């Protein structure tokens with residue numbers, strides 16, 4: 001099988017967290033198809049190896065790196081391993097995340113903390129460990145995956161809305177700090193995308209059909225999003241030529257925010 005020799009991300013190295021499933025998997029595959037060498041990051045070895053293999057099967061280059069991205073030590077080791085393997089790093093996608101239902105009354109403190117650890121602390125830690133390298137190279141793109149929940153209030157998603165809003169704030173603060181040094185920091189806010197995370201949410205609801213209908217009713221489109229819709233937006237932010245695009249918050253949500 002022929003190796004990929006052309007693509008919009010040739011010669012780029014990308015690290016994608018939460019790439020063993022859903023949106024992150026689609027971003028990793030898409031980056032690989034565009035010629036990037038991809039570090040597929042997650043905790044599930046079987047799924048991670050399968051994603052890396054699927055990229056190699058179409059002529060791309062990828063390796064699975066197992067890491068819990070809420071752990072400072074694990075993220076430090078991860079970044080060193082990726083740099084050792086690929087000799088550089090150009091694109092970082094902070095995608096690992098989790099949504100759990102609940103308002104502030106029925107969200108337990110431990111659940112609140114866990115949600116912030118995976119959605120916010122992980123993005124901070126991965127940025128903390130990768131930015132020094134990007135800054136030394138004088139170029140790079142960081143893409144944070146927030147949510148429509150970061151831009152509006154959603155019923156029974158108090159911790160998730162707060163965590164995803166924090167990612168929007170982190171994006172803007174990082175853009176202010178690092179864009180003068182040619183590091184572009186942008187954020188994508190997906191609306192509901194059919195992934196394992198969303199399927200788990202729907203299946204665990206007392207009325208799964210009503211929940212799916214509610215997801216659809218928030219949109220102007222007659223359908224929910226696909227992981228590939230989000231991957232396309234990520235490619236846009238990753239393109240090295242898009243040097244003027246930083247500090248942006250892009251909704252890819254079927255028009256949910258327009259209501």
Ligand SMILES: NC(=O)c1ccc[n+]([C@@H]2O[C@H](COP(=O)([O-])OP(=O)(O)OC[C@H]3O[C@@H](n4cnc5c(N)ncnc54)[C@H](OP(=O)(O)O)[C@@H]3O)[C@@H](O)[C@H]2O)c1
Nearest residue numbers: 018020021022023042043044068069097147192193195197
């Ligand atoms: N789906 C949607 O409708 C939607 C909408 C807006 C925003 N988002 C956001 O998009 C991102 C991806 O969501 P998804 O729907 O694709 O979810 P998903 O299919 O459940 O995937 C979540 C990913 O996060 C990884 N992950 C979770 N905890 C981790 C940890 N401690 N360390 C390392 N990796 C960890 C999982 O990897 P392992 O299982 O291998 O650990 C998995 O690859 C999330 O940030 C989510 O909030 C999703």
